[in-house]
Every structure is written in C-alpha cells, then in structure tokens.
Amino acid sequence: xxxxxxxxxxxxxxxxxxxxxxxxxxxxxxxxxxxxxxxxxxxxxxxxxxxxxxxxxxxxxxxxxxxxxxxxxxxxxxxxxxxxxxxxxxxxxxxxxxxxxxxxxxxxxxxxxxxxxxxxxxxxxxxxxxxxxxxxxxxxxxxxxxxxxxxxxxxxxxxxxxxxxxxxxxxxxxxxxxxxxxxxxxxxxxxxxxxxxxxxxxxxxxxxxxxxxxxxxxxxxxxxxxxxxxxxxxxxxxxxxxxxxxxxxxxxxxxxxxxxxxxxxxxxxxxxxxxxxxxxxxxxxxxxxxxxxxxxxxxxxxxxxxxxxxxxxxxxxxxx
Amino acid sequence: xxxxxxxxxxxxxxxxxxxxxxxxxxxxxxxxxxxxxxxxxxxxxxxxxxxxxxxxxxxxxxxxxxxxxxxxxxxxxxxxxxxxxxxxxxxxxxxxxxxxxxxxxxxxxxxxxxxxxxxxxxxxxxxxxxxxxxxxxxxxxxxxxxxxxxxxxxxxxxxxxxxxxxxxxxxxxxxxxxxxxxxxxxxxxxxxxxxxxxxxxxxxxxxxxxxxxxxxxxxxxxxxxxxxxxxxxxxxxxxxxxxxxxxxxxxxxxxxxxxxxxxxxxxxxxxxxxxxxxxxxxxxxxxxxxxxxxxxxxxxxxxxxxxxxxxxxxxxxxxx
Numbered sequence: 001x002x003x004x005x006x007x008x009x010x011x012x013x014x015x016x017x018x019x020x021x022x023x024x025x026x027x028x029x030x031x032x033x034x035x036x037x038x039x040x041x042x043x044x045x046x047x048x049x050x051x052x053x054x055x056x057x058x059x060x061x062x063x064x065x066x067x068x069x070x071x072x073x074x075x076x077x078x079x080x081x082x083x084x085x086x087x088x089x090x091x092x093x094x095x096x097x098x099x100x101x102x103x104x105x106x107x108x109x110x111x112x113x114x115x116x117x118x119x120x121x122x123x124x125x126x127x128x129x130x131x132x133x134x135x136x137x138x139x140x141x142x143x144x145x146x147x148x149x150x151x152x153x154x155x156x157x158x159x160x161x162x163x164x165x166x167x168x169x170x171x172x173x174x175x176x177x178x179x180x181x182x183x184x185x186x187x188x189x190x191x192x193x194x195x196x197x198x199x200x201x202x203x204x205x206x207x208x209x210x211x212x213x214x215x216x217x218x219x220x221x222x223x224x225x226x227x228x229x230x231x232x233x234x235x236x237x238x239x240x241x242x243x244x245x246x247x248x249x250x251x252x253x254x255x256x257x258x259x260x261x262x263x264x265x266x267x268x269x270x271x272x273x274x275x276x277x278x279x280x281x282x283x284x285x286x287x288x289x290x291x292x293x294x295x296x297x298x299x300x301x302x303x304x305x306x307x308x309x310x311x312x313x314x315x316x317x318x319x320x
Numbered sequence: 321x322x323x324x325x326x327x328x329x330x331x332x333x334x335x336x337x338x339x340x341x342x343x344x345x346x347x348x349x350x351x352x353x354x355x356x357x358x359x360x361x362x363x364x365x366x367x368x369x370x371x372x373x374x375x376x377x378x379x380x381x382x383x384x385x386x387x388x389x390x391x392x393x394x395x396x397x398x399x400x401x402x403x404x405x406x407x408x409x410x411x412x413x414x415x416x417x418x419x420x421x422x423x424x425x426x427x428x429x430x431x432x433x434x435x436x437x438x439x440x441x442x443x444x445x446x447x448x449x450x451x452x453x454x455x456x457x458x459x460x461x462x463x464x465x466x467x468x469x470x471x472x473x474x475x476x477x478x479x480x481x482x483x484x485x486x487x488x489x490x491x492x493x494x495x496x497x498x499x500x501x502x503x504x505x506x507x508x509x510x511x512x513x514x515x516x517x518x519x520x521x522x523x524x525x526x527x528x529x530x531x532x533x534x535x536x537x538x539x540x541x542x543x544x545x546x547x548x549x550x551x552x553x554x555x556x557x558x559x560x561x562x563x564x565x566x567x568x569x570x571x572x573x574x575x576x577x578x579x580x581x582x583x584x585x586x587x588x589x590x591x592x593x594x595x596x597x598x599x600x601x602x603x604x605x606x607x608x609x610x611x612x613x614x615x616x617x618x619x620x621x622x623x624x625x626x627x628x629x630x631x632x633x634x635x636x637x638x639x640x
C-alpha cells in the first residue's frame with residue numbers, strides 16, 4: 001500500500017532530537033522522525049532499563065540513554081513524553097544542560113500545569129513550546145507505537161507569550177511533517193477544550209466500568225458476556241494507562257470539575273425525563289447528538305465503518 | 321474468505337418465518353435465515369411502503385407485506401423487530417390471525433415490558449419466547465443489516481413460565497444456527513443486566529455529547545476537531561436510532577434509574593478524589609478497570625485492534 005506519510009524531507013528540520021520517555025507517543029515520534037528524516041540524530045531516553053533495552057532492540061533511535069541530563073547536551077529539540085506528573089522533575093534535571101537556542105516541548109494532555117512546571121527550570125535562550133498531539137490508543141510502551149499515529153490528527157501548540165516565533169514555526173513544521181494538522185491556542189483554553197473532549201469522557205468511562213464491576217445483582221461474568229450492547233465501547237478508553245490518567249486529572253482539576261458539573265446537571269435533567277416519561281425530550285436529544293457524529297465523520301476524525309469495523313461488521317465477514 | 325456462518329442446514333427449522341419490522345436487526349435476520357436455510361418461506365413485513373420496496377429490491381424475503389395481520393397467517397414463527405414501543409399494538413393486530421402451535425418472539429432490548437405488552441394478545445396454543453440478540457451497529461434500516469451480525473454474539477431468551485419447552489428449544493436452535501450463543505434468564509434479570517451493559521452506557525454517551533454541544537466557552541467546531549482524544553468513542557453509540565432508544569428508556573425505567581443511581585454515587589466519589597487530589601484512589605480504580613477490558617477481549621466479545629482498528633492503527637497503514 002502507498003505510504004500515507006509521504007517521502008522523507010529533503011533535509012532534516014533539527015540536528016539532534018531527544019525524546020524523553022519512550023512509550024506509545026515517544027516511540028511513535030521516534031518512528032515517524034526516522035521515517036520522515038525529521039532530525040539528523042535521534043536520541044531516546046527512558047529511566048527504565050527494560051525500556052532502553054527494548055528501544056535498542058527495535059532500533060528506534062541512534063542513541064539510547066537512561067539519563068536525561070546527559071542525553072540533552074547539544075540537542076536543538078527536546079520533547080518530554082513522560083506522564084504529566086513527571087515533567088517538572090525532568091525539566092529540573094535537564095535545565096542546566098540545555099544549549100542556548102534549543103526548543104523544549106512535550107506531548108502532555110494538560111498544558112497549564114505543564115507550562116507552570118517546565119518554565120522555572122529553563123535557562124535564558126531556550127524556547128518552551130508545549131504541544132499536545134490529540135492521538136493515541138489504549139496501549140502503552142515502546143512496542144505500541146507506530147509511525148502513522150499522528151497522521152491527520154490535530155496537534156495543539158500552546159507557546160508561552162515570550163516564546164521565539166521562529167521556535168513556534170519550527171514546531172509547526174515538525175508536527176506538520178509528522179502528518180498532523182496544527183492549531184495554536186493558550187494553555188488555559190487547551191485545558192478547557194480537552195476537559196470536555198477527552199478528560200471527562202475518560203472519567204465517565206472509568207466510572208461506568210467501575211460501577212459495573214461492583215454490582216451484586218449482576219455478575220461480572222454477565223457484564224463481560226453482554227458487553228456488546230454498548231458497555232465495551234467504554235472499556236477501551238477505560239483501559240488506558242493508569243499513571244498517565246491519574247496525572248491528567250490531578251493536573252487539570254479545575255477544568256475537569258467545571259465540565260463534570262455541567263455533565264452532571266445535564267444527566268440530572270435526562271434522569272428526570274426518564275422518571276416522568278418525557279419521550280419527546282429524550283427523542284429530541286437523541287436526534288441532536290446524531291448530527292455531531294456526522295460532523296466528526298465528515299471532518300475525517302472518525303471511520304464510518306459500522307461498529308468501528310469490529311469483526312461483526314459487513315466489511316469484516318463474507319456477506320451478501 | 322471462508323464463510324464464518326458455515327453451510328446451510330440440511331433442512332429448515334421452520335416452515336414460514338415472518339419478520340415484522342425490517343430494520344437493522346430484522347433485515348439481518350432475513351439475510352442469515354436465507355443464507356442458512358432457517359425457514360422454508362421468508363416473509364418481510366414493514367408498515368413503511370419505502371422499506372417494503374427496498375426489501376423487494378434487495379430480495380431479502382420471498383414475500384413482502386405492509387400488513388402484519390395478513391402476513392402471519394400460517395406462520396410457525398413470527399419475530400417482532402419493531403421498536404419496543406410498537407410491539408404491543410403489533411401483537412394486538414396479529415393475535416387473532418396466529419395459528420395454534422406458532423411461536424411469537426421479538427428482538428427488543430427490554431423484556432419485562434415486552435412480555436407484558438405481547439402476552440394479553442396471544443391466543444391459546446401460541447408460545448411466547450421473547451429474545452434479545454445483544455448485537456447491533458449505529459446504523460438503521462434494511463440496507464444496514466448483514467448476515468453475520470449475530471455471529472458469536474449472545475442472544476438472551478426470556479421464555480414465559482408457561483411456554484412450551486419445545487418452543488424454547490426451537491428458538492435456541494434458531495439463534496444457534498444464526499451464529500449466536502444462547503442464554504436463558506428471567507425478563508426481570510435481563511432488564512437489570514442490560515441496564516448496566518447497554519442502557520446506562522447509551523444514556524451517558526447521549527448525555528456527554530449533548531453537554532459538549534451546549535458549551536459556550538468551547539465551540540462545536542473545537543469539539544469535533546479534537547474528538548479523537550476520547551469523545552468520539554461516545555458519539556458512535558450516541559448516533560443510534562432515536563426512536564428505538566427513547567422506547568428503551570421509557571420501558572426499562574426502573575432498572576435504568578436504579579443503575580444510574582449507582583453510577584451517580586460512584587461518579588460523586590471520583591469527583592471528590594479529583595477535588596482532594598487523591599491520586600492513589602484514582603490509580604487504583606484505573607488499574608481495576610483495565611482488567612475488565614482484558615476479560616472482554618479474552619472472551620471474544622471485542623477486537624484487540626488498537627483504537628478499534630480505526631485507520632490510524634498500525635494494521636491500517638504502512639508502518640515499520
């Protein structure tokens with residue numbers, strides 16, 4: 001099949017790219033950086049020796065370190081791909097070793113807290129351009145990554161007000177070359193947008209799976225057997241990395257609680273419609289929500305394959 | 321590719337099968353019935369003339385009617401595939417025309433209310449064996465169906481206490497031949513199990529999509545753009561048929577409100593963990609929910625393809 005990522009760049013955008021934290025996102029970045037020739041030298045850093053060994057086996061980087069401070073020397077781009085809760089301490093470790101002119105970025109799902117934890121540690125002359133690629137799967141670790149993860153997905157940049165515009169342009173070029181569509185916004189607005197499009201959906205998915213696991217009238221075996229009725233859709237995102245998600249909720253508390261408050265109000269209204277038999281109210285909401293799905297598909301953020309193209313779908317089996 | 325449904329039966333299980341309501345489920349039943357030779361004569365009934373015309377074009381049935389009463393004459397199996405709210409009136413229409421020894425079944429997602437609305441209309445000698453195939457997609461109508469929809473999915477039978485055991489056996493054979501795994505339970509237990517595995521998940525999916533649509537700080541365009549962060553998983557089930565789902569909530573009110581109460585309690589606890597920064601509590605829940613996902617995959621009720629095999633997944637694009 002044709003390579004959706006296109007040919008490598010005629011010349012690299014960066015001399016030395018350091019990826020700190022080689023999980024799903026970090027390893028996907030290394031893969032796409034190599035495939036597209038985004039940097040002359042690729043460096044992978046992970047504090048886990050097992051991950052370092054695996055990165056070598058998979059040949060994802062030219063150099064592999066378990067020490068971020070040593071790795072960043074001479075780098076012109078450092079991207080922190082650790083869970084959000086670890087970003088501050090990594091920034092503190094690498095700060096004194098960064099070269100003037102370097103760009104420090106990240107891929108965290110929360111931006112206000114990340115900016116606050118990175119910026120105090122950066123020396124003068126280093127630009128901070130936080131980024132959030134809105135892409136992922138429910139799997140974790142260096143084996144889970146793939147080069148096309150960011151293809152046609154949005155990447156949000158939240159540069160600090162005093163960031164060098166050239167650094168913002170360079171990060172824009174980097175993510176575009178990785179296949180992403182790029183949008184720039186403030187960290188605060190990012191955190192609000194993601195609270196409703198990602199964080200609260202994950203929270204309620206984790207919650208319904210937890211509720212189902214705790215029932216006494218319905219066995220766990222029944223929940224699993226009959227999950228195809230809708231429940232299983234939630235279990236995918238409720239299988240995401242626990243450390244990453246703990247950190248997201250702790251670091252985007254205000255926006256999550258604000259959006260959760262709205263969700264709860266709306267749910268109370270829906271509950272009341274059911275109790276009082278307001279069929280028209282239910283029908284109206286259920287019709288309105290269909291439109292949003294249509295827009296998401298039209299804008300290429302989703303597949304139209306029935307049932308997500310699971311193996312019961314028409315295109316997955318022989319059918320008339 | 322090999323036909324996962326296997327060869328047709330050596331001889332049909334029924335003489336005349338009548339499907340009332342030829343939507344996603346009804347048309348899938350006609351398709352699998354023809355493919356597997358489940359009945360000698362296949363009859364499709366729909367009150368919409370457009371649907372009747374389409375059923376003829378697709379050649380889904382041997383006979384097509386817009387009048388259920390006329391269609392059921394001489395049938396030994398009648399399966400009502402209308403929305404739950406319409407089942408009572410269809411049963412009333414067909415009751416006087418049913419032959420002794422016939423089986424009346426349905427495919428509704430609610431069983432207590434269905435039993436109550438069908439049984440008063442059935443003459444003596446007719447067995448009522450309600451069924452619920454736990455399978456579906458977000459699409460509706462006769463074009464949306466396919467023969468493998470029920471393959472490896474569970475079908476729950478909720479026979480009335482006085483049903484002829486031979487009728488229950490016959491329905492078991494019918495669904496097994498359609499590819500399903502069959503389980504028998506009481507209508508009341510069915511309604512509780514489905515409230516947590518299907519009805520409440522749909523309700524909260526509809527709700528979050530509605531909440532997101534109504535925000536003023538975050539535009540609808542932003543919600544759509546950044547939906548890949550989790551939100552889009554909910555939009556699939558929030559795109560399901562509005563009439564069908566209105567009827568489900570109105571007809572399974574008690575069980576839905578009971579399960580929703582538990583969901584709300586658990587969500588309040590989670591909200592409190594976020595407000596007070598209880599990272600350990602969050603981490604523990606998020607770890608526990610991962611296990612349930614694993615069981616669902618192990619038991620063949622889900623695909624392991626990352627991100628549901630959407631086109632950003634490794635197996636969907638060229639990758640290293």
